[in-house]
Amino acid sequence: MPPTSTVELDLTRLDHNIAQIRRIIGSQVRLCCVLKADGYGLGAPRIAQRMESLGVDMLAVYTPDQALQLVTAGISRTPILVFMPLDDLDRTNPLYRSLISGRLHCVVHDEAHLDRLARLGHRYGCSVPVHVEIDTGMSRGGIAPQQAGAVLQTIQQNRYVRLAGLLTHYANADNGRETTIQQLDAFQAFLNDHAAMIPTDCTVHSAGTHAMFRFPQTHQQMVRIGLAWAGYGPDDEDMQHPETGEMQAASSSSHFLPIARWRSSIVHVKRIEAETPVGYGWTWKARRPTRIGLVPVGYADGYPVALSNRAMVMVRTLDDQWYPAPVIGRVSMDQMTIDLTDFAPEQIILGSEVELFGCQRDAPNDVPMLAQQSDSIMYELLCRLSPRIPRVYRIFEKSPEPCRSDQKAQTDPCRTRDDAQSDSNPAVARCSCLEGKRKDTGGGRHVSTHGRVAGGIRRDHSCPTGSDSG
Template sequence: MSEGYSMWAEIALSRLTANFQSLNRAAGPDEVLAVAKANAYGHGVLACAPALMAAGARWLGVTSVEEALAVRAVCPTARVLVMAGPWRGEAAAMVEHGLTPSVWEPFHLEELGREARRQGLAKGSVPVHLEVDTGMARQGVRGLAALGERLAQLESTPALRIEGVMTHFSSPDELDSPETELQLSVLAEALKAIGARGHRPELVSAGNSATLVSGLGVERLRSLAHLHGARLMLRPGLALYGYPVRFMPEQVAQPELLPVLSWKARVLSLRTLEPGEPSGYNATFRAARPTRLALLRVGYADGLSRLLSNRGQVLVRGQRAPIAGRISMDQTMVDVTEIPGVEIGDEAILIGQQGEERITAYELADLSGTIPYEVLCGISARVPRVVVE
């Protein structure tokens, strides 16, 4: 299937399915929202979203209405949560396509309310997830006074119904940290205020992959949800795509997770440099000996960070080949001097496994001073996604 490509990403949907099912089992009685935003973390949402639904997911999380409509086209029965809220003019599309918005700004409720009145919708027919800013200072209602104002807005539009209350933790992998303790107390106060006005949310949505995998604080979150007659919803993202949570306590037994994406390129050309000859822009690499270089058709326009120049490696014939010189927009050279028999057409692995060697998004992130989320989401749209398995 990949023979016609000089560079591509393979997406193993059977691994995605297995990862979701492992995480769903780990969640036990809790609801799981599968985060599929940012083109399913760079994996290709049009393939991944239906696979997640087939694996048993009921909820999918995206950022925008645009992402939600793309998901709705391939997953007509999914509950789709638009996690960054609606923008102006999007209420009609949200209602028409049965999308669930997170809300916190007055204009979110104004526009949804106006659309509900225009359509004459029945009481409670438009579910929303009210986001509370518990300390991340990014999105959500901030403070009990503002929360009271939003609740009054909601109550003036009977068609709108608080189905869920959600928040984002600033340190989700440190649920015993002082910051998280403070956020949990703010969330508890918000839920108390919401309940005092007669609202009965069905879901309390908090925690990501680290929360689910580690189990740190889950019982406390679950008890908080149950106190208000709700279920806990957990929102795994990176773990879905096969990346375990780093820096977990040794006693935490993480579910087995398999990377879903492999990024590959073919050797397009080979040449030998004599000692002292340069390679690439600004001659940042010079051969210290007779050096055999292989050309790959992949560069920073494809998402291979320029920060990996002269630092990163790829796998060729099961061995590591260092990147030689600066990564350019469309091409990268690698040193295959120590790898016998390399030929034009050989596969080079940028992310994935070949033989006993493996390169992960964590490795690329560490070398370029970022996080694996950015590495995966940064694989550009011009990289063909090829579904395998």
Template structure:
């Protein structure tokens, strides 16, 4: 199990406590809950009068839905999206009964009764999902709300354009399944100038006309930054809430949420020609000082960072040398004064000097993947999260 630490005030009791990083922790993942709230509030301000939801799928992008959802509820968020029904069931008790808890992938056949009993709202992505949800409503003799997704050019989720109008004209469906929103998903919102954004907006507007009185939900994090034409009535940011930049680094950066530090296991000096790590993929060209860090691919630290990534300490970038192993990674600390790093010291892996976007780029991936792969061997330290009514 991950080790969880909450820094600062204990809200329910009003007690001030300070928690120390555990000296035995191999690495420390610090998650700033106040920054999550600040990022949600920023988006809510920018998209008003539309409402801002929160996408908390994949355990709140790897940061802990059990910790993230309550602070967003306290901040006033009333709309939550997850990917799977099982994720919704895990956080059902954290979300108010009158708030929206929606499942983006919809429901697998057979899950309808449990979802209806728990007040979980599916996103209907196919005619089959819509028919099964309607049948469940009719069995129960009551209406069951849903969102309806239409495909506007991503060929992933949603009704095909020729399936939309027949469902819109199906009076029995509309009586049994009142639609919370009609929605779609942007494929290229991380590239603001991509023609696909305008093309999808046009397609969505046309398809949504079949549901004239139903709210519209279109924009993800990147879409929220594209302007009012993309906002509709409800936006559903995910990545931006967790401090990563959703679109080509344009505009003011979002508040950083994550800091990851790894502990020095040992240091050593090697002579020229000495190989390092599995496969001897790196050899020292000159006498070199090394530090072995307690972080590896079992912790979600990408193996693709072998011989190309870096850590940071004492004002210097520390290049990774050799392959990232399951449990450890070796960095070159020759730029530091001898003795500047010792066993037990922490070095920055992600943080103010090593942004999550920079680390992801070096790894040949994206911030989404890096966040959601953050491991459970870290000591997790949660900062902030105490929100009073006056703070809203």
């Protein structure tokens, strides 16, 4: 049986995004790509393999198990930074070789943690590369600047640990200029005050995705980039220089391309009469005779209940066009219902493709828009994608710009067995609903305003057929 849904990852777009990041930071700044939580739910091992082939300077994860996942996948040249305190490591663990070879780097959170890492280095006769995190205001992990100097002194005196990096983490780089500058100043003051204890080969890093775009002075010697490599995060506001308001060179939002696409299909179609309620709690009621499509995806797959009666999906018709359809009724565990009333009956069949998460900016099912509609963030929407959904990795022969296009795709040779199930339909038509203007119907929902087109399919899906009673 084929899977009920599939997450497709465009590795050509990943290549493009990495190149754009390199253009922004320049050749003198190193690039660390963050792959926490299985690469934000997109599949860390395969993405890490691609990143290593692109020459990314470092990969970062949170837990040792996440690092183990990368090493098991064959990551052997790129250093891996572990943010979570690492206390012990058995010689039988595959991470052992990464540790003794200096490819496993550990973030230090306090002096006691440093002592445990030094004991680990002593046990295996190696010098553990450590990055000391200076807590300049995040108040999460790391060491207060007042205590961090003593940690640097201990590192100087212990040959079983090596100061490989110094870092801090900005709390409000997405929208807080004053607080970010305040943290940067505190970090820089610490660096200045302890310059004598910082070796020349120590990598200083503090910028994440938002800081990279909005605060060039935070680039320092390395940037740590999360969702920007996947084409998410930066918008026009992030691209503007915080003082002049001008767009920074080579950093327009159009230069970044979302790589992820979540698709399913219609498995059942039925008609209901006007005034008929739909779903648990009867949160939606038809205002007219309505055609309903059943999609075998629900909150167990990671589609938020909060998008019930709010979101749109994109549906592919038989003439290879894409149009929005509202999600109606409460999202269930394994299924959801969409309104197909405005589609010509002959254009929708069982098996018609449904796109839940799109990879075209400003589409009704764009991940940033869905995050806003569900009162969440993009990171959460992607991370909650269930592991039971196969991830399929594609490499396109042509330019990565179109998301749904006629360009020929190749299935990645490193795909999993589940990946191969989706190889029969590698390329689909570009979404034509984005060619016109869009309007805001309230609640953050944007819809197309095209009106009727050939085939009797409407594109002005402002959900006129039902009411939200929940």
